[in-house]
Amino acid sequence: MLSKLLSKQVLNQGLRLTTRTLSTASQQKLVDRKPDVKYQKLFINNEFVDSLGGSTFEVLNPATGDVITEVADASEKDIDRAVKAAKDAFRLGSEWRRMDPAGRGVLLNRLADLIERDRAYLAALETLNNGKPFKDSYNIDIPHCISVLRYYAGWPDKMNGKVLPVAGDFFSYTRREPVGVVGQIIPWNFPMILLCWKIGPSVATGCTSIIKLDEHTPLTGLYTAKLIEEAGFPPGVINIVSGDGPHCGASLVKHPDVHKIAFTGSTQVGKIIGVECAKQVKRATLELGGKSPNIVFADCDLDLAVEMSHFALFFNQGQCCCAGSRTYVDEKIYDEFVQRSIERTKRRKVGDPFDDSTEQGPQISHEQMDKILDLIESGRRNGAKLLTGGERHGDKGFFVQPTLFADVQDNHRIAREEIFGPVMQILKFKSIEEVVERANDSEYGLAASVFTKDLDKAIVVSNALRAGSVWVNTYDNFDPVAPFGGFKHSGLGREKSEYSLDSYSETKCVTMKISERNS
């Protein structure tokens, strides 16, 4: 009963990936287990085309390991085509450059309307391809996409330049101009959400883009391409390609006509991209990995802390860059916290993502599953206490058991490396100073959280943590208005929020000599 209540509380207070009363997208389900796959080709200049070499790659259903379909595999030549389309759409005097700012907002609102119309279909396709539970796709991912696009729809006519109080007989003003042609690389953990995080600021600022979908999860993005065309975006403004990183992604990153790269993915790949971009002084924003500390003080609401800490790690099969993957618990409540977390983890329902009661679906791939199992093995070997889980779940698809380690030490691999799976690490601490220092002792700095009822502790610890997002008595609160991005190796720049617009615009300052300036 309590856990039901708390789960509801999680939805109301924590998750908040979508705004409570914002969208007409209410919570109800219409499950189609076999949604039609309608688009398998590249979207360039508002047309669906085969890749120039004609090659394709297989897309799997991670719940079964079966092939769903084959999708066009974009090569360097396809990137050239897409960049040319984006460059043409961005030429001075083009329909896109001449469009009123509010007109770009109208297009974003229309795209949101269409995603809302096709919510059930998109949610089913997302679940089929990514494996996340349908009730999450339907009630979290797609509604959040709508909120994000509607949020950005309001920006284009509110991005003021400034008139500067310069000295002397001059008139100076600034304009916020679009960076130009941007390349955007989307990962597989939130294919629709991160697509919309990329489309929003790019369209709001007036850029044109080439979006590379991940080779594991291209299906919803390719369908969204169709909605982009239906919404009335001019050809070339948004181009969407499917392909791998080493060929397709690398061509995009290195292309001399691409003015900016926005990448969401691993820290390892992010560093390679950053170096490539630096060679061309190309703007780059990177949203990378994390090993986010979740600090639970003894004076917290324990029911809430246990449920939210579970959610912080296990949500989305643990495949969140900001997963709360180092759970630091005050020694005074440590044993009880561990005990309750075990119970909660044991209750976690793993299985068919289209089943209404499923909380956890498969990992995205065999490779990811193996990597997770290898890290679990390292935890065992290092002497962390495995309290539940630790194995593959079943023998079909890429499922991993909900796994919990206690008595984890800061130097264990499972406390330092990103696992990106359903594996929780609980660590013990004594004092505030100690836990702040340990929490910050990481090359990552994406997110962090604090559970306490104490006003002073909440603020002082929040402000002391070296992370881009700090949540207090909540987790994964992803309002479109809030910035998201990492300190240190977790990234460069911020997504969502007003801050995201900075990295999609160049500031131009125009100064004119005039004969006489007055106040």
Add this chain to the structure above:
Amino acid sequence: MLSKLVSRQVINQGLRLANRTASTVAQQKIVGDRNPDIKHRRLFINNEFVDAYSKNVFEVLNPSTGDVLTEVADASDRDVDLAVKAAKDAFRLGSEWRRMDPAARGALLNKLADLIERDRAYLAALETLNNGKPFQDSYNVDIPHCVAVLRYYAGWPDKMNGKVLPVGGDFFSYTRREPIGVVGQIIPWNFPMILLCWKIGPSVAAGCTSIIKLDEHTPLTGLYTAELIKEAGFPPGVINILSGDGPHCGASLVKHPDVHKIAFTGSTQVGKIIGAETAKLVKRTTLELGGKSPNIVFADCDLDTAVEMSHFALFFNQGQCCCAGSRTYVQEGIYDEFVQRSVERAKRRKVGDPFDDTTEQGPQISHEQMDKILDLIDSGKRAGAKLQIGGQRAGDKGFFVQPTVFSDVNDNHRIAREEIFGPVMQILKFKTVDEVIERANDSDYGLAASVFSKDLDKAIVVSNGLRAGSVWVNTYDNFDPVAPFGGFKQSGLGREKSEYSLDSYTETKCVTIKISERNS
């Protein structure tokens, strides 16, 4: 041919009351319904239509004919009390409205815009029937602009950041932008729908609740919009709409102790009375009042554009614009030609039935306004200004006035100092830049101004030298929702539209918390 071209240019470059591509509301010619149904005549309080407490009604006229269109509930101070109570209830801590997510207020504004767009033809016809403005304007200017304004404000609620302050010492300080509370908003008769939307936008975006008083001449479109507000899903009491006069209904609203702010659009004379009343209660007040806006035409301008835009600047909306370009200063080198071309243009101006799609000018709003305009025309004649064309009532039915042009007007003539609010253009002559800036600024008003010149330096220096809230260069009446509008000097207080408008619907709260240790 040229004039056709220039007229199109006016629509494209000048008017711009609606965004080009902002809306699905494309400009098009359709035939207006001459007899739109009047569906609502009662007060809108708590999302319900109710009779006035006194059961009193007043007559609403068709200014094209002088005939009575219908009778509408006449709100008194008892009705204002009820409406204020509804707005206060809707604003109580913990209410649906106060607890609503910011983005949801935006969704409501977008929905209201959708509904106005859906009923565009009906609303435009009703506006023309009641106000007299040409249907082509109601349909292609007023209603599309309403849609653009509401959509603009729809984007604001989730973007009005507070700040976290870099205070010294061991403190944590942040600001919140909170709604002012219950606001009273008084709408005039010249742009009943547009100014209604200018008021609804910032009030809803900021999270206020409101009592809107419609003008007694033009309550019909506002009362119909009340139904759309309900249909859009606004909670009861968030927007209440009353019809009534100024001395009773308006005054009760202004004096009501539970109303935290008054926003008034109307005459400077009434604005001063309101300002004095609200000052007694330290009530926040924004005023958008009269003007006598200078339009400065330099010899180096594009003369075709300048003549057409100067004509438009004055005659648009039957001259019933607070920002009408009503002092046209023309440099002496082109003065005679400018006067001659302006007279020709005024002569071509088509006055008549506002539902006729060739009509450029409909009736004035009332017999009283018509008489006031004719009296000012008479003063111009007596003072020695040269009446070039017009000067009389047009026809004998309704409240039409001929397009009228005076040349050789002097700065001290009444027609050069007082707001006429009618189709009467004053052309004055000037020689130098310094002289014209001084003369342009020599006015109690400071609402708008314009400059026609191709010279870069002159355009900027003169624009910056004019004491007015809006300055248009080689254009006029450019009313993008993103641009602020409001007056210097006695033309008003505060700004409407744009980000600036949100300031006057919010209070800033600063919260400071003692903490044990602050670090950078």
